[in-house]
Amino acid sequence: MEKLKESFNQERVVWETEKAGLTKRAVDAEDALKPVAEELASLKRQINAMTSAIFGTRITHLGADMRMKLKAAYxxxxxxxxxxxxxxxxxxxxxxxxxxxxxxxxxxxxxxxxxxxxxxxxxxxxxxxxxxxxxxxxxxxxxxxxxxxxxxxxxxxxxxxxxxxxxxxxxxxxxxxxxxxxxxxxxxxxxxxxxxxxxxxxxxxxxxxxxxxxxxxxxxxxxxxxxxxxxxxxxxxxxxxxxxxxxxxxxxxxxxxxxxxxxxxxxxxxxx
Known part of the structure; x- marks a missing residue:
């Protein structure tokens, strides 16, 4: 019984270590994605601003599709x-x-x-x-x-x-x-x-x-x-x-x- 308990504790330590590693990797990935997401959001705002500067309010038919708006400008x-x-x-x-x-x-x-x-x-x-x-x-x-x-x-x-x-x-x-x-x-x-x-x-x-x-x-x-x-x-x-x-x-x-x-x-x- 003691051996099983000891084995379980060892496995628990390994699990906790792996969990901490996975959690850190998830946090790092999230931190790495933040500037990308911010840049994409900024790019979306710039595309909206550009098409609005060109076409004014007559762009509602293009919807929210950035590719459509770029195609309209092109x-x-x-x-x-x-x-x-x-x-x-x-x-x-x-x-x-x-x-x-x-x-x-x-x-x-x-x-x-x-x-x-x-x-x-x-x-x-x-x-x-x-x-x-x-x-x-x-x-x-x-x-x-x-x-x-x-x-x-x-x-x-x-x-x-x-x-x-x-x-x-x-x-x-x-x-x-x-x-x-x-x-x-x-x-x-x-x-x-x-x-x-x-x-x-x-x-x-x-x-x-x-x-x-x-x-x-x-x-x-x-x-x-x-x-x-x-x-x-x-x-x-x-x-x-x-x-x-x-x-x-x-x-x-x-x-x-x-x-x-x-x-x-x-x-x-x-x-x-």
Whole structure:
């Protein structure tokens, strides 16, 4: 009996030792998980704050799924980037667009000035079409007279006034619309001076695209200027021919060339 009691006591000591070891391991594991849990909770708060800063209160349909909220933010970025590349490609007459994200942002910064320039180029193309057509029908038409503006007097020696201008404008609108349809806008119409010399295209300055900090700006304490690497690419959207509306894939050789030789943003496109 004494031997059994002694054996039981020895086993009890071993059990207590093992229990203490297991308890310590459980406490250590719990302590190790605490910072992970805190970090995950903080990350969840940051995702909620970011999506709220972007979409406001219109995110209840996403529920509490953090993956859904991240996907919503990614979808916005993806669609904005895709539309930006399409706009840049169109403004460049479907020439190759930048590959690096930084250069895409720089091109976007130039786009307002570029659009204004394209408007002037389209006006030059339309005026050229009209003048060529007029010269073909009226060989003795002098461009120098047209450049001066409207005549002071009409053929009947009466003054040329605003009523005459309005009448001619109304009369010429149908012809102007037809000439606009006939005008070739598939290439950039450059500027020529009075001597007929082609002038170099204007090189636009990059406009700042970072808005000022406002009430709902996400993480206002972080400077965004250095967050995007100079050579970062939108990897999920590489290899796309942005000159097509249905996002056709580039050939493998063209894709590799685009990644290794991106279009620089500080070089104005060669206008044809």
């Amino acid at each position: 979808t916005l970025v993806e669609q904005l980037y895709s539309r930006s590349q399409r706009a840049i490609s169109t403004a460049a007459y479907n020439k190759p667009v930048p590959t690096w994200i930084k250069e895409t942002l720089e091109k976007l910064g130039m786009l307002p000035a570029r659009i204004a320039e394209l408007k002037r180029a389209a006006a030059r193309a339309g005026a050229l079409t009209a003048l060529i057509r007029a010269k073909a029908w009226i060989p003795d038409l002098e461009a120098e007279d047209i450049i001066k503006g409207y005549p002071d007097v009409k053929e009947d020696s009466s003054n040329f006034d605003n009523d005459d201008l309005r009448r001619l404008t109304k009369q010429m609108r149908p012809a102007a619309s037809k000439l606009a349809e006939d005008t070739d806008l598939s290439h950039f119409q450059p500027f020529y001076d009075a001597e007929g010399k082609r002038q170099p295209a204007e090189i636009h300055e990059v406009e700042e695209l970072v808005p000022p900090i406002r009430k709902h700006t996400y993480a206002p304490d972080i400077n965004p200027s250095n967050l995007i690497h100079e050579e970062a690419v939108f990897r999920a959207l590489t290899g796309i021919n942005w000159s097509t509306a249905d996002f056709q894939q580039l050939g493998r050789d063209e894709e590799v060339r685009a990644l290794t030789d991106p279009q620089p943003s500080n070089r104005h496109e060669e206008e044809s």
